[in-house]
Amino acid sequence: MPTRTFGVRYSDVSSTWKSYFDAGRSRWNSAGIGVDISKNPDTSSKITAGEYSGSWLGLYAPWETSTGKRVFTIRINSRTIAAHSGGNYGTWFMGTATHEFGHALSLDDDPRTTRPSLMHHSRDRNTVVRPTAYDKEEVLRIY
Numbered sequence: 001m002p003t004r005t006f007g008v009r010y011s012d013v014s015s016t017w018k019s020y021f022d023a024g025r026s027r028w029n030s031a032g033i034g035v036d037i038s039k040n041p042d043t044s045s046k047i048t049a050g051e052y053s054g055s056w057l058g059l060y061a062p063w064e065t066s067t068g069k070r071v072f073t074i075r076i077n078s079r080t081i082a083a084h085s086g087g088n089y090g091t092w093f094m095g096t097a098t099h100e101f102g103h104a105l106s107l108d109d110d111p112r113t114t115r116p117s118l119m120h121h122s123r124d125r126n127t128v129v130r131p132t133a134y135d136k137e138e139v140l141r142i143y
């Protein structure tokens with residue numbers, strides 16, 4: 001059973017990237033919808049960043065443990081974010097981390113709504129960088 005309370009381990013990356021991961025967690029934790037994503041070095045779920053060759057900005061890869069617990073790896077692609085963000089690197093990076101944590105909260109890409117959503121691929125990545133009203137309602141609906 002997925003839950004909106006879970007831990008995530010940070011890989012050994014720069015303090016700047018770690019602060020962006022913190023922002024991604026904080027934007028959900030402070031959304032007032034009962035989400036608690038903690039930083040936990042002893043958990044299986046992990047977030048990392050690097051210069052990956054793929055065209056993607058962020059990747060969310062979930063799997064289930066033998067006990068049925070859902071865990072995940074999130075990867076943030078510094079290379080593509082730097083290439084596409086037009087000087088708004090930090091904004092895009094934090095928004096991408098927040099988007100990927102949205103997947104960990106069971107939100108899918110490109111929801112069937114015309115309302116603003118952090119999960120739309122077509123979102124403005126300079127401004128839609130935290131959970132929207134729609135995203136919060138979805139988390140409350142799911143959990």
Ligand SMILES: [Zn+2]
Pocket residue numbers: 099100103108109
């Ligand atoms: Zn996505």
